[in-house]
Amino acid sequence: xxxxxxxxxxxxxxxxxxxxxxxxxxxxxxxxxxxxxxxxxxxxxxxxxxxxxxxxxxxxxxxxxxxxxxxxxxxxxxxxxxxxxxxxxxxxxxxxxxxxxxxxxxxxxxxxxxxxxxxxxxxxxxxxxxxxxxxxxxxxxxxxxxxxxxxxxxxxxxxxxxxxxxxxxxxxxxxxxxxxxxxxxxxxxxxxxxxxxxxxxxxxxxxxxxxxxxxxxxxxxxxxxxxxxxxxxxxxxxxxxxxxxxxxxx
Numbered sequence: 001x002x003x004x005x006x007x008x009x010x011x012x013x014x015x016x017x018x019x020x021x022x023x024x025x026x027x028x029x030x031x032x033x034x035x036x037x038x039x040x041x042x043x044x045x046x047x048x049x050x051x052x053x054x055x056x057x058x059x060x061x062x063x064x065x066x067x068x069x070x071x072x073x074x075x076x077x078x079x080x081x082x083x084x085x086x087x088x089x090x091x092x093x094x095x096x097x098x099x100x101x102x103x104x105x106x107x108x109x110x111x112x113x114x115x116x117x118x119x120x121x122x123x124x125x126x127x128x129x130x131x132x133x134x135x136x137x138x139x140x141x142x143x144x145x146x147x148x149x150x151x152x153x154x155x156x157x158x159x160x161x162x163x164x165x166x167x168x169x170x171x172x173x174x175x176x177x178x179x180x181x182x183x184x185x186x187x188x189x190x191x192x193x194x195x196x197x198x199x200x201x202x203x204x205x206x207x208x209x210x211x212x213x214x215x216x217x218x219x220x221x222x223x224x225x226x227x228x229x230x231x232x233x234x235x236x237x238x239x240x241x242x243x244x245x246x247x248x249x250x
Contacts (some may be wrong), residue, residue: 059195088155089114154185
């Protein structure tokens with residue numbers, strides 16, 4: 001009598017199951033690492049794009065406002081009562097439509113692109129709409145504040161005089177500079193954001209002769225004022241400028 005043939009195996013051995021699980025874990029771990037890296041990269045890219053949009057938006061607002069300033073508008077960098085310049089601020093007068101937002105389509109006062117220090121030492125850059133005291137010409141307290149960029153480490157403005165071919169870190173002339181440049185550095189970053197804006201100048205007006213009735217030579221008026229140094233200064237968490245003295249007529 002012949003013995004019965006062996007029955008075929010119905011399952012897997014323990015070793016085969018362990019090997020299969022190990023292979024699955026390796027593949028799943030690789031897929032998880034890939035997905036996590038992709039999600040993290042997408043989040044970083046999204047944050048960087050959001051940050052860039054904030055800077056680009058601020059630069060666009062500045063470019064639109066500075067390029068459309070009236071010919072008689074003044075652009076000044078303020079100084080404190082002790083004569084110290086305020087590198088993170090630019091003051092504008094005689095430009096009621098500059099930096100128009102919401103119900104502030106027209107503002108007949110002083111408009112300042114300035115910074116406010118925060119409790120953590122960072123700076124918030126924004127627009128102050130300051131009503132001026134008719135008697136003293138100085139801003140009244142509690143101006144309207146519109147924040148635009150937060151978590152900044154340094155803010156500086158530079159002013160270019162085309163006639164002297166020189167950049168200055170302060171500007172006290174009654175005539176506007178040819179170019180205005182702002183440099184911004186955010187906390188935790190090493191690369192600064194820089195933008196340059198062109199300003200319209202006051203064209204010389206022709207003078208008419210009282211005797212001949214013809215047009216005499218057009219002469220532009222040059223205004224005095226002091227300039228200090230070249231290059232751009234930087235701010236690091238300093239407070240508001242307080243009372244200010246400005247050279248040059250408004």
